[in-house]
Amino acid sequence: xxxxxxxxxxxxxxxxxxxxxxxxxxxxxxxxxxxxxxxxxxxxxxxxxxxxxxxxxxxxxxxxxxxxxxxxxxxxxxxxxxxxxxxxxxxxxxxxxxxxxxxxxxxxxxxxxxxxxxxxxxxxxxxxxxxxxxxxxxxxxxxxxxxxxxxxxxxxxxxxxxxxxxxxxxxxxxxxxxxxxxxxxxxxxxxxxxxxxxxxxxxxxxxxxxxxxxxxxxxxxxxxxxxxxxxxxxxxxxxxxxxxxxxxxxxxxxxxxxxxxxxxxxxxxxxxxxxxxxxxxxxxxxxxxxxxxxxxxxxxxxxxxxxxxxxxxxxxxxxxxx
Numbered sequence: 001x002x003x004x005x006x007x008x009x010x011x012x013x014x015x016x017x018x019x020x021x022x023x024x025x026x027x028x029x030x031x032x033x034x035x036x037x038x039x040x041x042x043x044x045x046x047x048x049x050x051x052x053x054x055x056x057x058x059x060x061x062x063x064x065x066x067x068x069x070x071x072x073x074x075x076x077x078x079x080x081x082x083x084x085x086x087x088x089x090x091x092x093x094x095x096x097x098x099x100x101x102x103x104x105x106x107x108x109x110x111x112x113x114x115x116x117x118x119x120x121x122x123x124x125x126x127x128x129x130x131x132x133x134x135x136x137x138x139x140x141x142x143x144x145x146x147x148x149x150x151x152x153x154x155x156x157x158x159x160x161x162x163x164x165x166x167x168x169x170x171x172x173x174x175x176x177x178x179x180x181x182x183x184x185x186x187x188x189x190x191x192x193x194x195x196x197x198x199x200x201x202x203x204x205x206x207x208x209x210x211x212x213x214x215x216x217x218x219x220x221x222x223x224x225x226x227x228x229x230x231x232x233x234x235x236x237x238x239x240x241x242x243x244x245x246x247x248x249x250x251x252x253x254x255x256x257x258x259x260x261x262x263x264x265x266x267x268x269x270x271x272x273x274x275x276x277x278x279x280x281x282x283x284x285x286x287x288x289x290x291x292x293x294x295x296x297x298x299x300x301x302x303x304x305x306x307x308x309x310x311x312x313x314x315x316x317x318x319x320x321x322x
Contacts, residue, residue, distance in 0.1 A: 008178065010043045011073035013092070013115075014063065015081065016054040022079035022109045022167055029171040029187060030075075037186050040179055044069055048092055056082070067095040075105045075174070078112030079167070084133055085140075087118040096121060106158050107174065109167030113160045117141040121158060128153050130163040180317040181273035217255050224264065228271050229289045234260045268292055269305050276314040283310055 010030045012023055023045070031043030045061075046069035047053055052060045070076050076099050081088075088096070096119045100106050108116050113129040114137065116122050126145040129137050134148035147153060152161040152170035154177075161170035176184040220241050224232055237260055238248040245260075252260045271290040275281055283295035292298045295310075302310050 007039070008041050008075065009073045010041050010075045010077060011065075011069040012043070012045045012077045012079055013067075013070060013096075014045060014047050014053060014061075014079065015088075017082060018053055018055045018061065019080040019082065019110075020055050020057045022112070025168050025191075026077050026079050026109065026171055028191060029168070029175060030077075034186065034190055037183065040183070044073075046070065048089060067091060070095045070099045070104070073099065073104055075107060077107045077109065078115045079109045081108075081111045081113075081115040084111045084114040084136065088115050093119045100157065103157075105156070105174075107170065108160045109170070110161065110163050113137065114140075116158065116160065117144055122160070125155060125158065126153050127158075127160040128162050129160065132163075176273075180277045181270055182277050185274075217251060224267065228267060229291050232264065232291065234264070237264075265301065266305070269301060272298060272302065272310065273313065276310055277317045286310070 010026075012026055014023060027043060027045075030041040033039050044065055045063050046065035046067060047063045048067055050064050050066050051062070053063050054060050076096065087093075092115070096106065096116065100121055106116060106121060108127075108129075110130045111133055113122065113127055114133075117127070117137070117140070122141065123143045124145070126147055128147050128150050131148050134146060137144070138146050138148075148162075150162065151166040152159060152173065154170070154173060159170055159174065161167040172184050172188055175187060220237060223240060224237065234245050234248065238245045241248065243251075248260055252258060252263060256263060258266075268290045272286055272292070275286045275289060279286070281289070283298055287294050287298035290298075292301060298310055302308070302313070306313065308316075
């Protein structure tokens with residue numbers, strides 16, 4: 001995990017014809033000032049040839065910044081790269097490599113993984129892209145360990161996402177890593193979006209059976225959220241909605257791409273993150289409040305999920321809030 005205490009510079013590298021969707025939500029996450037939330041990101045857009053840039057939406061954008069913006073950024077985002085088969089120019093490749101070598105975080109959204117792969121930045125590393133482009137990507141870049149099923153892959157210095165919607169999940173994941181769970185949740189609420197989906201969730205899943213189209217999990221998820229500190233189990237969740245644990249597991253897999261147990265654990269960890277950021281409660285008290293029973297269990301679950309300890313997390317984000 002990374003912890004950024006000062007203004008963090010984010011540069012989005014675009015090219016014609018640019019997808020406005022991928023660029024738009026990157027700008028929404030990193031570039032919009034929000035009431036009640038300290039501004040921690042400085043967002044800019046750049047392109048190889050400044051000026052008018054065509055988009056896929058039928059209008060042009062005026063982009064005044066050139067590749068020098070990548071030399072000043074701490075995070076570089078490539079929000080799509082179309083046509084995917086066209087490699088970046090030598091100037092763009094060198095700018096991406098230069099940014100990565102000096103320690104900038106490189107992030108691709110959807111087809112943006114092609115740009116990073118063309119630059120050799122993904123060689124011998126696990127990565128993902130949109131499922132519809134997976135075969136083409138694998139054929140072009142055999143040295144990249146492509147995982148076509150997940151929402152995103154984050155190595156710390158390099159992160160890749162699947163289709164456009166998964167890019168939002170990755171952007172919020174990065175904000176959580178940079179600024180903490182509460183900061184990211186505030187952004188998600190202002191965008192009326194879910195605050196967190198794990199990168200290992202499936203890109204897509206089978207649609208529910210027509211007879212079960214109204215079997216939304218939303219009421220159950222709300223019921224669990226109000227009881228996060230109680231000994232809720234998969235069995236009690238299933239009993240609450242009047243189905244078998246097996247049926248409940250199938251509905252979770254269809255609708256959320258994870259098992260009920262995985263989802264429940266992620267909610268408990270997210271609640272623990274919030275308390276670590278905002279309270280002075282002991283680890284034992286936090287563990288009990290989020291249904292993880294003990295500080296020992298909290299430490300183990302936290303380390304497995306986030307790669308850090310509750311104590312280190314608290315110290316980092318307390319310092320970040322100062």
